[in-house]
Amino acid sequence: MDTLEICYMSAGALSKLVESKEVSPVEIIDAHLSRIDATEPVLNSFITLLADASQIAARQAEKDIQAGRYKGPLHGIPVGLKDLYNTAGVRTTSGSKIFDTFIPMEDCTVAEKFQQAGAILLGKLNMHPFAYGPTGENLDYGHMHNPWNPEKITGGSSGGSGSAAAAGQCTITTGSDTGGSIRIPAALCGIVGLKPTYGLVSRWGLTALSWSLDHPGPMVRTVEDAAITMNVIAGHDPKDVASAKVAIPDYTSALTGDVRGLRIGMPKEYFEAPLDPQVRKAVQDAVSLLESMGAEVKEVSFPMFNESQAISSTVLMSEASAFHRDLLEKDGHQLYEPVRQRLEAGLFISAADYLRAQQARTLLDQEGRRLLDDVDLLAGPTEPVTAPEILAPRVLAGEQEIGVVGALTQYTRPYNINGFPAISVPCGFSSAGMPIGLQLAGKPFDELTVLRAAHAYEQATDWHTRRPPL
Amino acid sequence: MATEENLSREDFDRQAELYGIIGEPAYLDELYAQVRGIHIMAKTIKNIDVSGVEPDMAFIPPTD
Numbered sequence: 001m002d003t004l005e006i007c008y009m010s011a012g013a014l015s016k017l018v019e020s021k022e023v024s025p026v027e028i029i030d031a032h033l034s035r036i037d038a039t040e041p042v043l044n045s046f047i048t049l050l051a052d053a054s055q056i057a058a059r060q061a062e063k064d065i066q067a068g069r070y071k072g073p074l075h076g077i078p079v080g081l082k083d084l085y086n087t088a089g090v091r092t093t094s095g096s097k098i099f100d101t102f103i104p105m106e107d108c109t110v111a112e113k114f115q116q117a118g119a120i121l122l123g124k125l126n127m128h129p130f131a132y133g134p135t136g137e138n139l140d141y142g143h144m145h146n147p148w149n150p151e152k153i154t155g156g157s158s159g160g161s162g163s164a165a166a167a168g169q170c171t172i173t174t175g176s177d178t179g180g181s182i183r184i185p186a187a188l189c190g191i192v193g194l195k196p197t198y199g200l201v202s203r204w205g206l207t208a209l210s211w212s213l214d215h216p217g218p219m220v221r222t223v224e225d226a227a228i229t230m231n232v233i234a235g236h237d238p239k240d241v242a243s244a245k246v247a248i249p250d251y252t253s254a255l256t257g258d259v260r261g262l263r264i265g266m267p268k269e270y271f272e273a274p275l276d277p278q279v280r281k282a283v284q285d286a287v288s289l290l291e292s293m294g295a296e297v298k299e300v301s302f303p304m305f306n307e308s309q310a311i312s313s314t315v316l317m318s319e320a321s322a323f324h325r326d327l328l329e330k331d332g333h334q335l336y337e338p339v340r341q342r343l344e345a346g347l348f349i350s351a352a353d354y355l356r357a358q359q360a361r362t363l364l365d366q367e368g369r370r371l372l373d374d375v376d377l378l379a380g381p382t383e384p385v386t387a388p389e390i391l392a393p394r395v396l397a398g399e400q401e402i403g404v405v406g407a408l409t410q411y412t413r414p415y416n417i418n419g420f421p422a423i424s425v426p427c428g429f430s431s432a433g434m435p436i437g438l439q440l441a442g443k444p445f446d447e448l449t450v451l452r453a454a455h456a457y458e459q460a461t462d463w464h465t466r467r468p469p470l
Numbered sequence: 471m472a473t474e475e476n477l478s479r480e481d482f483d484r485q486a487e488l489y490g491i492i493g494e495p496a497y498l499d500e501l502y503a504q505v506r507g508i509h510i511m512a513k514t515i516k517n518i519d520v521s522g523v524e525p526d527m528a529f530i531p532p533t534d
Contacts, residue, residue, distance in 0.1 A: 310514040317508070329490060337497070345504040347489045348482075353512045358525035360518045 003031035007168035008467060012224040014171060015073040018065065025065070025076030025120060028171075029058035032078045032122060036169050039470050042150050044142045045164040047083045047093055048124040054078065057120045064118070073228050075118030080170035082158050083124040084131060084207040085216075087111050094207040095127040095157075096339075097140040098331050108205020109237045110174060110216055117232045122170055126160030129336040131176055131209045132320060132343070133157055134184050134408040135390075139336055143390050146189060147468035148434055152387035155185035155408060161219045162189035167470055172229055173219045178209045179312055180382075180412025182217050183424040187382035187437025190426045190466070192454070193219045194226045195412075197445045198419030199244035201230075202237035210319035211242070213312070213416045222464055223425060223455040227251035230447060246445050254448040255455045260294030262453055264440075265375035267302035273410055274397035275384045282428030282436040283381045290379075290457055300371055302378070304364040305414055309406060311364060312413040314349060314357035321346030365418040372420075372443045377453055382424040382437035384410050411439055421447045425454040426463035435463075477509050 006014070006028055017023040033051055040046060061076040081087065084094045086104035088111075093099045107115065114121070126144050128136055136144035136159020144159035146152040147167040154162045158175030162185025165173045175182035177195040186193025194217045201216045208214055218229035230251040237243040266287060271280065291297045321328070321343050328335070328343050335343070371378065388395040388404055395404050415422040420441050427438035438457065442450040458464050482502050493501070 307514060307518055310511040313511055314508075314515060341497070341501055341504055344486075344489070344491050344501055345508060347491075348485060348505045348508055349512075353515065355525040356512075356515050356520060359520035359523045360515050362523050362525070363518065363520065 003034055004168065006031040007035045009171070010222045010225050011073060011077050011171050011220070011228050012222065014077060015075070018076045019070055021065065025058040025061035026055070028076060029054050029078060029120060029122070032169060039167050039169060042470065043145050043147060043163045043167055043169070045126055045144065045160040045167070045169055046080070046123045047095070047126050047141050047160070048091055050090065050121055050123050054120050054122050061118055061120060071118035074114065074172070074232055077119050077171050078122040079114050079119040080122050080125045080161065080164050080173045081111060082127050082161050082173070082175050084127065084176060085111055085174060086205040087121065087124065090121070090124060092124065093141070095129040095131070095138055095141065096336065098327070098334050104205070106205065109202035109239060110233050111205070113233050119172065125158070125164055125173060128157035128159060129339045130207065130324065131157040131178060131181055132339045134180055134405055136162070136185060137391060145390070146387050147470050148190060149387070151389055152434065153188065153390050155188035155387060157181040158219060159185050162186060162191060165189070165191045165219050165221055166468055168467070172225060175217060175219045176206055177215045177217060177416065178213045179316060179409045179416055182215070182219055183382050183412050183422060183437070183439060184408050186219055186424040188387040188435065190435030190463070190468070191219060191221050192223055192226050192423065192425050192464070193217070194230070194423045194447070195415060195421065196230065196234065196447060197244070197421045199242050200234050200246070200445065200447070202240040202243055204237055204239040208323050210316040211323070212319060213316055215416065223451055223458050224252065224255055226423070227255060227451050244445070249448060251447060251451055254452040256452060257456050257459050259290055259453055259456045262295040262377065262449070263375040264290060264295050264297045264377045264379050264453070265300035265371060266297065266379050267305060268299050269302050269305040270380035270411060273384065274400040274402050274407065275381065276386065276397055278430045279381050279384060279386070279436050283438055286427040286438045286457060287379050289460060290453065293456060293460060295453070298375070300375060300378070302367065302371060304367045307360060308364060308414040308417060309409065311357050311360045312417050314353060315361065315417070317342065317346035318349045318354040361417050364414065368414070368418045368420060376442065376449050378441045380439055381411055382439040383408060386430045386432070386434035386436060415441050420444055421450050423450050423454045425458055427457070427461070428463060477506060
C-alpha cells in the first residue's frame, strides 16, 4: 500500500487492516516517520519525535497481533500528544524551554489509556507556550505552520496537533482546550476537534492553564476517529478531582448518518459578531444541508454570548496566574514574553472581580441550559475568519479589523465557560484555499448527539477527504 | 484596586512593584495597556445583573 495512503487513512479504516493483518503496525509507523521526515521542515509540528521508540513499539504490536493478542481499534495506531500531557520517561515541555529537560516519572491518565489500548506514541507535539495563546506561535521551539499555507498560523494552543493530523503525520492527536485550543486549530487546519464535556476526560497529568476551564480531547481527521478515541480516553478518574462519574457509552454508536428530527438552534448573536462573509456562507450552507437531511433548524437567542469574552478572560487569567505564580516569580524572565505578560496581567484581577465573573458564569450556564431545552444542538462558526498570517496582531473579520486573540476565541469560549461538549468539523474552504469549521455544541455529556450530527454532515460532504498541498 | 475605575499609571506602577514585576519601560507600557484591557472587562462584568446568583462553579460534573 502507498505510504501516503496509510498516512491519510483514518484510525477506523486502518484498524480493520491491522486486525485482519493486511497492514502491520511496523508499516504504519514507518510510513508516518517518512511523512514526518518530508513535511516536518515546513510544519514544525513536533517538539520531541520518538522515532526509535515508536519503531520498537510497532514491532512489539506486530508480534502481539500476530499472536492473536489484538487489543482493539487503536492497537498499532500512531498517536501524537500535545506536549503538556505528561509521559513517563519522555520529556514534557509544555511548549517552554524552561521545561526543556523535564522528564515526568508517570504517564498522565490519557497517555496511560492510549498505551493500554495499544496505541503507539509517535511524539510530543508543539504548542503555544503553556497553552496560553490561540495562535500556535512559539519562539522557544519555533512557530507551528499551517499545512494549507505555511505562512499562516495553525491556531492554538494545540497547533502542532492540528498540523500533524491535517498533514498525515499522525493518525490521532490530542489537544487541550481552555478557551478554544482544540477547536481553533481544528477549524484552521481543516480537521475534527472535539472538546468533550468538562470532567469527561481526565485532566490528571496535564499541565493546567485554568483548572475550571481545561478540557482534554481528540484532534483527528474524521468524526469516527473522534468517537473511537473517546471510547478509549473518556471515563472517571479518581486522580482528577473534577472527573465525572457518568456512564460511558460506545461513542461510535452515534454514527448513524441520520439527523432526522434533530433540533438545531443558530444563535443570532453569532451572526451579528464580526464575521468573514465566506465563513458565514459556508456555515449557513452547512446548516442548510443538515436541514435538508431532516434536521429542524431555527434561530435562537444567546445574549450572554456577548459577555463570554469578558467572563472567560477574567476566570482564565486569574486561574492561570494563580497556577503559574511560583514559576512567574522564579523564572518569569525566561518565559515567552506575551505569555509572561498575560500571567503578570492576571495578577491585577481582584478576588472580587474573579468571583463576579464566576457569578456571571453561572448565568451564562443557565442560559445555555435553557437554550438546550428547546434544541438539541447549537450551531455556528468555530472561527470568524480563516487562518491569519503568523504574528499578525489583527485580522479582518467582515468589515471590522479586530485583534487576533479576541477573534480566534470569539465563538469557542462560551463552551469552556459552561463546559458543554463542542466539536469543530470541516465545512468548506475560502477562495484562498483555507479551511473553515462548523461548530456544534450540545448538552452536558450528550457527546452522542454532537458526534451524530457532525458525522452525518461529514458523510454528506467531501471536505474531510481533501489534503493540504504538501 | 486595579480593576476599579480609572487605573492611573502611578497606581499601576505601585501595584506592579508590590507584585515584584520588573521590566524594561517598553514592556511595562505594554503590560499597563493589557491591565487597562482587564479594567474594561471588569466594567463589562459589572454591568451584568448578578443579584441573587452565587459564584459557584458554572458547571459541576455529577458524582455518585
